Amino acid sequence: MKAEEMRDLFEEGRQSMRMNYYPPCPQPEKVNGLTPHSDGAGLTILLQINEMEGLHIKKYGMWVPVKPLPQTFVVNIGGALEIVTNGAYRSIEHQAVVNSRKERLSIATFYSPRVDGEMGPAPSLITPQTPALFRRLGVSEYFKSFLAQKLDGKSHLDAMRIEN
């Protein structure tokens, strides 16, 4: 894709941060730390602070734990990048589980498109053979709809999909 299509959306993009605290839980199997979801941002850079395992990603339909490594970030693709790349990059479904032994902390930094921008598959990627898979919409409208939904896998992206 053309570099400026990415730059126009992300150069003045919004950055936000979420800190997650998961206390130890006596019955961890009965609790969700963070419900399965995919992030709305373009990219998420995640730090698993105290190196307690808890993050799972969904790979080939199965939950796979992501082992925390010291001084290492996890970089996840979010829904905005999936839309802009017309599905070439896929956002990753993930969840956080809790444990009975020790608290867990993580910091997620989200890199999102500029709030006053318009978002859709990059025009340079659209051809008769590769039609747009997602509709165009304002970035603020995208986030409004993302935040209005319950965290539920990748359902927020499905709402943006063009039915073929």
Ligand SMILES: O=C(O)CCC(=O)C(=O)O
């Ligand atoms: O705690 C984690 O490892 C995941 C956090 C997360 O997915 C989020 O904040 O969106």
Ligand SMILES: [Fe+2]
């Ligand atoms: Fe997340």
